[in-house]
Amino acid sequence: MKKEKFDYTNATVRLWLLAKQTGDLLKMCTERLFSEYDITTENYDVLVTVKYLGDRVNIVEIASWLRRSPNSISMLVDRMVKAGLVRRIRDKRDRRVVYVSITGKGEHILELANPGCWEVIKAILSPLSYEERRTFLSLFDAINRQALQYLNPGEDIQEMMKKRENLHAELMKRLPPYAWMTASEPEHKGGKKKL
Amino acid sequence: MKKEKFDYTNATVRLWLLAKQTGDLLKMCTERLFSEYDITTENYDVLVTVKYLGDRVNIVEIASWLRRSPNSISMLVDRMVKAGLVRRIRDKRDRRVVYVSITGKGEHILELANPGCWEVIKAILSPLSYEERRTFLSLFDAINRQALQYLNPGEDIQEMMKKRENLHAELMKRLPPYAWMTASEPEHKGGKKKL
Numbered sequence: 001m002k003k004e005k006f007d008y009t010n011a012t013v014r015l016w017l018l019a020k021q022t023g024d025l026l027k028m029c030t031e032r033l034f035s036e037y038d039i040t041t042e043n044y045d046v047l048v049t050v051k052y053l054g055d056r057v058n059i060v061e062i063a064s065w066l067r068r069s070p071n072s073i074s075m076l077v078d079r080m081v082k083a084g085l086v087r088r089i090r091d092k093r094d095r096r097v098v099y100v101s102i103t104g105k106g107e108h109i110l111e112l113a114n115p116g117c118w119e120v121i122k123a124i125l126s127p128l129s130y131e132e133r134r135t136f137l138s139l140f141d142a143i144n145r146q147a148l149q150y151l152n153p154g155e156d157i158q159e160m161m162k163k164r165e166n167l168h169a170e171l172m173k174r175l176p177p178y179a180w181m182t183a184s185e186p187e188h189k190g191g192k193k194k195l
Numbered sequence: 196m197k198k199e200k201f202d203y204t205n206a207t208v209r210l211w212l213l214a215k216q217t218g219d220l221l222k223m224c225t226e227r228l229f230s231e232y233d234i235t236t237e238n239y240d241v242l243v244t245v246k247y248l249g250d251r252v253n254i255v256e257i258a259s260w261l262r263r264s265p266n267s268i269s270m271l272v273d274r275m276v277k278a279g280l281v282r283r284i285r286d287k288r289d290r291r292v293v294y295v296s297i298t299g300k301g302e303h304i305l306e307l308a309n310p311g312c313w314e315v316i317k318a319i320l321s322p323l324s325y326e327e328r329r330t331f332l333s334l335f336d337a338i339n340r341q342a343l344q345y346l347n348p349g350e351d352i353q354e355m356m357k358k359r360e361n362l363h364a365e366l367m368k369r370l371p372p373y374a375w376m377t378a379s380e381p382e383h384k385g386g387k388k389k390l
Contacts, residue, residue, distance in 0.1 A: 010367055011328045016221070016316045017363075018335040023218035024262045025342045026211070032346075067219045121211045123345060127337045133206045136334045140213040142322045147220045150318060151227075168212075172205055 019143065029124060033116045037109045042076055043085060044117070047102060047110045050086055052174040053167060056099045065167060085109065114176060214338065224319060228311045232304045237271055238280060239312070242297060242305045245281055247369040248362060251294040260362060280304065309371060 027041045034044050049062050057065075063073040077100055080086045085106035091097035102110070128136065141161075148157050222236045229239050244257050252260075258268040272295055275281045280301035286292035297305070323331065336356075343352045 006367075008325055011325065011332060012316065012320060013367065013370070014363060015320060015323075015328050015332055015335070018332065018339065020218045020221050021262045022335055022339060022342075023215045025339060025346075026215050028262075029342050029345050067216045067223075120345070121207065124338055124341045125207060125210060127341060128210075128334065130203055130206065132334060132337075133210050135330065137206060137210055137213065139323065139327060139331045139334070140210070140217055142327075143319055144213065144217060144220060146319045146322060147217075147224050150224050150315070151220075168209060172201075172208065175208070 026124065029120050030117055033120060034113055037113050038083075039085070039109060039113070043080060043083075044110075044113060046073070046076060046080060046100075047085060047106050048171075050100050050102045051107065051110055052171045054170060056089075056101070058097065058099050062100065065164075080106075111176075221319065224315050225312055228315060229308060232308050233278075234280070234304060234308070238275055238278075239305075239308060241268070241271060241275060241295075242280060242301050243366075245295050245297045246302065246305055247366045249365060251296070253292065253294055257295065260359075275301075306371075 030041050030044065034041055039047070045066055046062060049065050050057055053061070053065060059074050059077060060070050062077070063070040066073065077086060077088070081088060084103055086100050086102055089099045089101055091099065125133070145157055145161065148155075148160055152160070225236050225239065229236055234242075240261055241257060244260050245252055248256070248260060254269050254272060255265050257263075257272075258265040261268065272281060272283070276283060279298055281295050281297055284294045284296055286294065320328070340352055340356065343350075343355055347355070
Protein backbone atom coordinates (compact mmCIF):
# COMPACT_ATOMS: atom_id res chain seq x y z
CA MET A 1 0.00 0.00 0.00
CA LYS A 2 1.46 3.33 -1.04
CA LYS A 3 2.01 5.97 1.61
CA GLU A 4 0.29 8.64 -0.51
CA LYS A 5 -2.76 6.50 -0.99
CA PHE A 6 -2.87 5.82 2.73
CA ASP A 7 -2.70 9.54 3.55
CA TYR A 8 -5.45 10.25 1.06
CA THR A 9 -7.79 7.58 2.42
CA ASN A 10 -6.91 8.54 5.97
CA ALA A 11 -7.83 12.19 5.33
CA THR A 12 -11.04 11.10 3.59
CA VAL A 13 -12.20 8.86 6.43
CA ARG A 14 -11.32 11.48 9.09
CA LEU A 15 -13.12 14.19 7.12
CA TRP A 16 -16.24 12.05 6.77
CA LEU A 17 -16.29 11.28 10.50
CA LEU A 18 -15.72 14.90 11.49
CA ALA A 19 -18.35 16.18 9.05
CA LYS A 20 -20.79 13.63 10.46
CA GLN A 21 -20.03 14.12 14.15
CA THR A 22 -19.14 17.79 14.62
CA GLY A 23 -22.82 18.77 14.56
CA ASP A 24 -23.50 16.50 17.53
CA LEU A 25 -20.61 18.07 19.42
CA LEU A 26 -21.94 21.58 18.70
CA LYS A 27 -25.41 20.52 19.83
CA MET A 28 -23.90 19.34 23.14
CA CYS A 29 -22.40 22.82 23.64
CA THR A 30 -25.78 24.55 23.48
CA GLU A 31 -27.67 21.75 25.28
CA ARG A 32 -26.23 22.77 28.64
CA LEU A 33 -27.26 26.38 28.13
CA PHE A 34 -30.78 25.52 26.98
CA SER A 35 -31.38 23.09 29.83
CA GLU A 36 -31.36 26.14 32.13
CA TYR A 37 -34.57 27.16 30.37
CA ASP A 38 -35.99 23.62 30.35
CA ILE A 39 -35.69 23.25 26.59
CA THR A 40 -33.53 21.05 24.34
CA THR A 41 -31.40 22.19 21.38
CA GLU A 42 -34.11 20.69 19.14
CA ASN A 43 -36.78 22.79 20.87
CA TYR A 44 -34.67 25.91 20.44
CA ASP A 45 -34.12 25.20 16.74
CA VAL A 46 -37.88 24.89 16.20
CA LEU A 47 -38.54 28.10 18.18
CA VAL A 48 -35.97 30.00 16.08
CA THR A 49 -37.45 28.62 12.86
CA VAL A 50 -41.03 29.45 13.81
CA LYS A 51 -40.13 32.93 15.03
CA TYR A 52 -37.55 34.12 12.50
CA LEU A 53 -38.05 32.12 9.30
CA GLY A 54 -41.48 33.57 8.59
CA ASP A 55 -44.86 34.39 10.07
CA ARG A 56 -46.55 31.23 8.92
CA VAL A 57 -44.40 28.11 8.67
CA ASN A 58 -45.81 24.61 8.45
CA ILE A 59 -44.35 21.28 9.56
CA VAL A 60 -42.88 20.47 6.14
CA GLU A 61 -41.12 23.84 5.97
CA ILE A 62 -39.69 23.47 9.49
CA ALA A 63 -38.50 19.93 8.69
CA SER A 64 -36.90 20.98 5.42
CA TRP A 65 -35.10 23.93 7.04
CA LEU A 66 -33.81 21.82 9.92
CA ARG A 67 -32.89 18.87 7.64
CA ARG A 68 -35.20 16.53 9.53
CA SER A 69 -38.07 14.28 8.53
CA PRO A 70 -41.57 15.86 8.68
CA ASN A 71 -42.63 12.94 10.87
CA SER A 72 -40.00 13.59 13.56
CA ILE A 73 -40.73 17.35 13.51
CA SER A 74 -44.45 16.66 13.84
CA MET A 75 -43.83 14.58 16.97
CA LEU A 76 -41.46 17.21 18.33
CA VAL A 77 -44.04 19.96 17.74
CA ASP A 78 -46.67 17.86 19.55
CA ARG A 79 -44.44 17.77 22.62
CA MET A 80 -43.74 21.51 22.31
CA VAL A 81 -47.48 22.24 22.10
CA LYS A 82 -47.94 20.31 25.36
CA ALA A 83 -45.10 22.31 26.92
CA GLY A 84 -46.83 25.52 25.84
CA LEU A 85 -43.97 26.67 23.60
CA VAL A 86 -45.79 26.69 20.24
CA ARG A 87 -49.33 26.26 18.94
CA ARG A 88 -50.85 24.74 15.82
CA ILE A 89 -53.07 27.13 13.85
CA ARG A 90 -55.46 25.99 11.14
CA ASP A 91 -55.56 28.17 8.04
CA LYS A 92 -58.88 30.02 7.77
CA ARG A 93 -59.09 29.76 3.99
CA ASP A 94 -57.87 26.19 3.65
CA ARG A 95 -58.69 24.09 6.72
CA ARG A 96 -56.32 21.32 5.60
CA VAL A 97 -53.32 23.59 6.09
CA VAL A 98 -51.84 23.86 9.59
CA TYR A 99 -49.24 26.40 10.62
CA VAL A 100 -47.05 26.43 13.71
CA SER A 101 -46.66 29.65 15.65
CA ILE A 102 -44.78 30.62 18.77
CA THR A 103 -46.56 31.30 22.07
CA GLY A 104 -45.80 34.09 24.53
CA LYS A 105 -43.98 31.56 26.71
CA GLY A 106 -41.93 30.31 23.74
CA GLU A 107 -41.07 33.86 22.79
CA HIS A 108 -40.01 34.69 26.35
CA ILE A 109 -37.70 31.65 26.53
CA LEU A 110 -36.25 32.50 23.12
CA GLU A 111 -35.45 36.02 24.31
CA LEU A 112 -33.75 34.66 27.43
CA ALA A 113 -31.77 31.98 25.57
CA ASN A 114 -30.74 33.96 22.48
CA PRO A 115 -27.87 36.03 23.94
CA GLY A 116 -26.27 32.97 25.59
CA CYS A 117 -26.59 30.96 22.40
CA TRP A 118 -24.92 33.74 20.45
CA GLU A 119 -22.08 33.77 23.01
CA VAL A 120 -21.57 30.01 22.51
CA ILE A 121 -21.49 30.40 18.71
CA LYS A 122 -18.95 33.22 18.99
CA ALA A 123 -16.77 31.27 21.44
CA ILE A 124 -16.69 28.04 19.41
CA LEU A 125 -15.99 29.82 16.10
CA SER A 126 -13.56 32.34 17.65
CA PRO A 127 -10.35 30.71 16.30
CA LEU A 128 -11.53 31.30 12.73
CA SER A 129 -10.81 34.51 10.82
CA TYR A 130 -13.39 35.95 8.41
CA GLU A 131 -11.47 34.44 5.49
CA GLU A 132 -11.40 31.04 7.17
CA ARG A 133 -15.13 31.26 7.81
CA ARG A 134 -15.68 31.93 4.10
CA THR A 135 -13.45 28.99 3.13
CA PHE A 136 -15.23 26.73 5.62
CA LEU A 137 -18.58 27.81 4.16
CA SER A 138 -17.59 27.08 0.58
CA LEU A 139 -16.30 23.62 1.55
CA PHE A 140 -19.56 22.90 3.36
CA ASP A 141 -21.49 24.17 0.35
CA ALA A 142 -19.59 21.79 -1.93
CA ILE A 143 -20.43 18.66 0.06
CA ASN A 144 -23.98 19.83 0.78
CA ARG A 145 -24.52 20.22 -2.96
CA GLN A 146 -23.24 16.68 -3.55
CA ALA A 147 -25.37 15.27 -0.74
CA LEU A 148 -28.51 17.00 -2.06
CA GLN A 149 -27.76 15.69 -5.55
CA TYR A 150 -27.38 12.19 -4.15
CA LEU A 151 -30.64 12.44 -2.19
CA ASN A 152 -32.64 14.14 -4.96
CA PRO A 153 -31.51 12.70 -8.30
CA GLY A 154 -32.79 14.62 -11.29
CA GLU A 155 -33.82 17.68 -9.29
CA ASP A 156 -32.50 21.20 -9.76
CA ILE A 157 -30.01 21.42 -6.88
CA GLN A 158 -28.97 24.95 -7.81
CA GLU A 159 -32.58 26.05 -7.40
CA MET A 160 -32.86 24.14 -4.13
CA MET A 161 -29.78 25.84 -2.69
CA LYS A 162 -30.93 29.24 -3.96
CA LYS A 163 -34.24 28.77 -2.16
CA ARG A 164 -32.40 27.94 1.06
CA GLU A 165 -30.19 31.00 0.64
CA ASN A 166 -33.32 33.14 0.36
CA LEU A 167 -34.72 31.57 3.53
CA HIS A 168 -31.43 32.31 5.25
CA ALA A 169 -31.62 35.95 4.12
CA GLU A 170 -35.16 36.09 5.52
CA LEU A 171 -33.91 34.71 8.84
CA MET A 172 -31.04 37.21 8.99
CA LYS A 173 -33.47 40.10 8.42
CA ARG A 174 -35.57 39.01 11.41
CA LEU A 175 -32.78 38.12 13.85
CA PRO A 176 -32.75 40.43 16.87
CA PRO A 177 -30.20 43.24 16.76
CA TYR A 178 -27.95 42.05 19.62
CA ALA A 179 -26.56 39.56 17.12
CA TRP A 180 -25.04 42.47 15.19
CA MET A 181 -24.15 44.56 18.17
CA THR A 182 -22.13 41.88 19.93
CA ALA A 183 -20.47 40.35 16.86
CA SER A 184 -16.70 40.56 16.83
CA GLU A 185 -15.54 43.45 14.72
CA PRO A 186 -14.62 42.35 11.20
CA GLU A 187 -11.67 44.75 11.49
CA HIS A 188 -10.06 42.19 13.80
CA LYS A 189 -10.94 39.45 11.32
CA GLY A 190 -12.48 37.66 14.33
CA GLY A 191 -9.38 35.53 14.70
CA LYS A 192 -7.91 35.13 18.15
CA LYS A 193 -5.33 32.72 16.87
CA LYS A 194 -4.26 31.26 13.55
CA LEU A 195 -4.75 27.65 12.56
CA MET B 196 -25.59 48.64 10.70
CA LYS B 197 -22.39 48.43 8.71
CA LYS B 198 -22.32 46.23 5.62
CA GLU B 199 -19.06 44.58 6.74
CA LYS B 200 -20.48 43.72 10.11
CA PHE B 201 -23.57 42.28 8.44
CA ASP B 202 -21.45 40.09 6.15
CA TYR B 203 -19.43 38.90 9.11
CA THR B 204 -22.46 37.96 11.21
CA ASN B 205 -24.16 36.47 8.17
CA ALA B 206 -21.16 34.20 7.48
CA THR B 207 -20.98 33.26 11.16
CA VAL B 208 -24.65 32.27 11.42
CA ARG B 209 -24.52 30.34 8.11
CA LEU B 210 -21.36 28.54 9.20
CA TRP B 211 -22.89 27.56 12.54
CA LEU B 212 -26.04 26.21 10.87
CA LEU B 213 -24.06 24.29 8.24
CA ALA B 214 -21.66 22.85 10.81
CA LYS B 215 -24.65 21.77 12.89
CA GLN B 216 -26.80 20.36 10.09
CA THR B 217 -24.41 18.86 7.53
CA GLY B 218 -23.94 15.74 9.64
CA ASP B 219 -27.69 15.05 9.50
CA LEU B 220 -27.64 15.45 5.73
CA LEU B 221 -24.73 13.00 5.43
CA LYS B 222 -26.53 10.53 7.67
CA MET B 223 -29.55 10.71 5.34
CA CYS B 224 -27.28 9.75 2.43
CA THR B 225 -26.17 6.49 4.04
CA GLU B 226 -29.58 5.75 5.63
CA ARG B 227 -31.05 4.72 2.30
CA LEU B 228 -28.18 2.31 1.62
CA PHE B 229 -28.28 0.77 5.10
CA SER B 230 -32.05 0.28 5.03
CA GLU B 231 -31.44 -2.36 2.34
CA TYR B 232 -29.72 -4.38 5.07
CA ASP B 233 -32.37 -3.56 7.67
CA ILE B 234 -30.02 -1.42 9.75
CA THR B 235 -29.88 2.31 10.53
CA THR B 236 -26.87 4.61 10.19
CA GLU B 237 -26.61 4.47 14.00
CA ASN B 238 -26.47 0.65 13.89
CA TYR B 239 -23.79 0.77 11.23
CA ASP B 240 -21.70 3.24 13.25
CA VAL B 241 -21.82 0.95 16.28
CA LEU B 242 -20.93 -2.11 14.16
CA VAL B 243 -17.93 -0.27 12.68
CA THR B 244 -16.81 0.87 16.13
CA VAL B 245 -17.12 -2.59 17.69
CA LYS B 246 -15.41 -4.31 14.77
CA TYR B 247 -12.61 -1.89 13.86
CA LEU B 248 -11.88 0.27 16.90
CA GLY B 249 -10.61 -2.62 19.00
CA ASP B 250 -11.29 -6.16 20.11
CA ARG B 251 -12.90 -5.21 23.39
CA VAL B 252 -14.81 -1.94 23.50
CA ASN B 253 -17.29 -1.04 26.21
CA ILE B 254 -20.35 1.23 26.12
CA VAL B 255 -18.45 4.28 27.39
CA GLU B 256 -15.77 3.88 24.70
CA ILE B 257 -18.37 3.48 21.94
CA ALA B 258 -20.28 6.53 23.20
CA SER B 259 -17.13 8.64 23.43
CA TRP B 260 -15.99 7.68 19.93
CA LEU B 261 -19.42 8.37 18.40
CA ARG B 262 -19.89 11.60 20.41
CA ARG B 263 -23.04 10.28 22.02
CA SER B 264 -24.19 9.83 25.61
CA PRO B 265 -23.44 6.42 27.21
CA ASN B 266 -27.13 6.17 28.03
CA SER B 267 -28.30 6.48 24.43
CA ILE B 268 -25.61 4.03 23.24
CA SER B 269 -26.63 1.56 25.93
CA MET B 270 -30.25 1.62 24.72
CA LEU B 271 -29.09 1.34 21.11
CA VAL B 272 -26.90 -1.66 21.96
CA ASP B 273 -29.87 -3.30 23.73
CA ARG B 274 -31.88 -3.07 20.51
CA MET B 275 -28.93 -4.37 18.48
CA VAL B 276 -28.52 -7.33 20.83
CA LYS B 277 -32.19 -8.19 20.23
CA ALA B 278 -31.62 -7.89 16.47
CA GLY B 279 -28.69 -10.30 16.78
CA LEU B 280 -26.10 -7.80 15.53
CA VAL B 281 -23.90 -7.57 18.66
CA ARG B 282 -23.60 -9.29 22.01
CA ARG B 283 -22.64 -8.15 25.51
CA ILE B 284 -19.74 -10.09 27.02
CA ARG B 285 -18.88 -9.98 30.70
CA ASP B 286 -15.18 -9.75 31.49
CA LYS B 287 -13.94 -12.99 33.10
CA ARG B 288 -11.53 -11.28 35.45
CA ASP B 289 -13.78 -8.38 36.45
CA ARG B 290 -17.47 -9.30 36.27
CA ARG B 291 -18.50 -5.65 36.54
CA VAL B 292 -16.96 -4.86 33.16
CA VAL B 293 -19.07 -5.54 30.07
CA TYR B 294 -17.74 -5.46 26.52
CA VAL B 295 -19.69 -5.32 23.28
CA SER B 296 -18.67 -7.61 20.45
CA ILE B 297 -19.99 -8.19 16.95
CA THR B 298 -21.91 -11.36 16.02
CA GLY B 299 -21.54 -13.39 12.83
CA LYS B 300 -24.73 -11.77 11.53
CA GLY B 301 -23.43 -8.28 12.36
CA GLU B 302 -20.15 -9.04 10.66
CA HIS B 303 -21.92 -10.34 7.56
CA ILE B 304 -24.07 -7.20 7.27
CA LEU B 305 -21.01 -5.01 7.79
CA GLU B 306 -19.23 -6.82 4.93
CA LEU B 307 -22.23 -6.31 2.65
CA ALA B 308 -22.73 -2.64 3.57
CA ASN B 309 -19.10 -1.49 3.67
CA PRO B 310 -18.40 -1.16 -0.08
CA GLY B 311 -21.62 0.79 -0.70
CA CYS B 312 -20.89 3.08 2.24
CA TRP B 313 -17.42 3.75 0.90
CA GLU B 314 -18.95 4.61 -2.50
CA VAL B 315 -21.27 7.14 -0.84
CA ILE B 316 -18.35 8.75 1.04
CA LYS B 317 -16.32 8.98 -2.17
CA ALA B 318 -19.25 10.43 -4.12
CA ILE B 319 -20.16 13.10 -1.56
CA LEU B 320 -16.54 14.20 -1.04
CA SER B 321 -15.62 13.94 -4.74
CA PRO B 322 -15.60 17.72 -5.45
CA LEU B 323 -12.80 18.21 -2.91
CA SER B 324 -9.11 17.96 -3.82
CA TYR B 325 -6.62 16.46 -1.38
CA GLU B 326 -5.55 19.96 -0.39
CA GLU B 327 -9.14 21.00 0.21
CA ARG B 328 -9.73 17.91 2.33
CA ARG B 329 -6.71 18.87 4.46
CA THR B 330 -7.98 22.45 4.83
CA PHE B 331 -11.47 21.20 5.72
CA LEU B 332 -9.93 18.90 8.35
CA SER B 333 -7.90 21.65 10.00
CA LEU B 334 -10.97 23.92 10.16
CA PHE B 335 -13.00 21.11 11.74
CA ASP B 336 -10.16 20.46 14.17
CA ALA B 337 -10.14 24.11 15.22
CA ILE B 338 -13.85 24.20 16.13
CA ASN B 339 -13.77 20.71 17.65
CA ARG B 340 -10.95 21.85 19.92
CA GLN B 341 -12.98 24.89 21.00
CA ALA B 342 -16.10 22.78 21.56
CA LEU B 343 -14.19 20.24 23.65
CA GLN B 344 -12.65 23.05 25.69
CA TYR B 345 -16.11 24.52 26.26
CA LEU B 346 -17.55 21.13 27.31
CA ASN B 347 -14.57 20.08 29.46
CA PRO B 348 -13.21 23.18 31.18
CA GLY B 349 -9.85 22.64 32.83
CA GLU B 350 -9.12 19.38 31.03
CA ASP B 351 -6.16 18.72 28.76
CA ILE B 352 -7.79 19.06 25.35
CA GLN B 353 -4.54 18.41 23.49
CA GLU B 354 -4.32 15.06 25.24
CA MET B 355 -7.98 14.33 24.49
CA MET B 356 -7.50 15.01 20.79
CA LYS B 357 -4.27 13.01 20.72
CA LYS B 358 -6.12 10.04 22.22
CA ARG B 359 -8.79 10.31 19.56
CA GLU B 360 -6.13 10.49 16.86
CA ASN B 361 -4.63 7.26 18.17
CA LEU B 362 -8.04 5.61 18.09
CA HIS B 363 -8.46 6.79 14.53
CA ALA B 364 -5.06 5.29 13.60
CA GLU B 365 -6.21 2.04 15.19
CA LEU B 366 -9.40 2.11 13.13
CA MET B 367 -7.48 2.82 9.92
CA LYS B 368 -5.21 -0.17 10.57
CA ARG B 369 -8.20 -2.50 10.85
CA LEU B 370 -10.31 -1.15 7.99
CA PRO B 371 -10.72 -3.74 5.22
CA PRO B 372 -8.43 -3.31 2.21
CA TYR B 373 -11.12 -2.36 -0.39
CA ALA B 374 -11.08 1.07 1.19
CA TRP B 375 -7.55 1.56 -0.11
CA MET B 376 -8.04 -0.24 -3.37
CA THR B 377 -11.03 1.79 -4.46
CA ALA B 378 -9.88 5.17 -3.19
CA SER B 379 -9.42 7.82 -5.86
CA GLU B 380 -5.78 8.11 -6.82
CA PRO B 381 -4.09 10.99 -5.02
CA GLU B 382 -2.38 11.71 -8.35
CA HIS B 383 -5.73 13.08 -9.57
CA LYS B 384 -6.06 15.08 -6.34
CA GLY B 385 -9.52 13.50 -6.11
CA GLY B 386 -11.10 16.67 -7.49
CA LYS B 387 -13.72 16.37 -10.22
CA LYS B 388 -14.35 20.08 -10.15
CA LYS B 389 -13.00 23.08 -8.39
CA LEU B 390 -14.89 25.08 -5.82
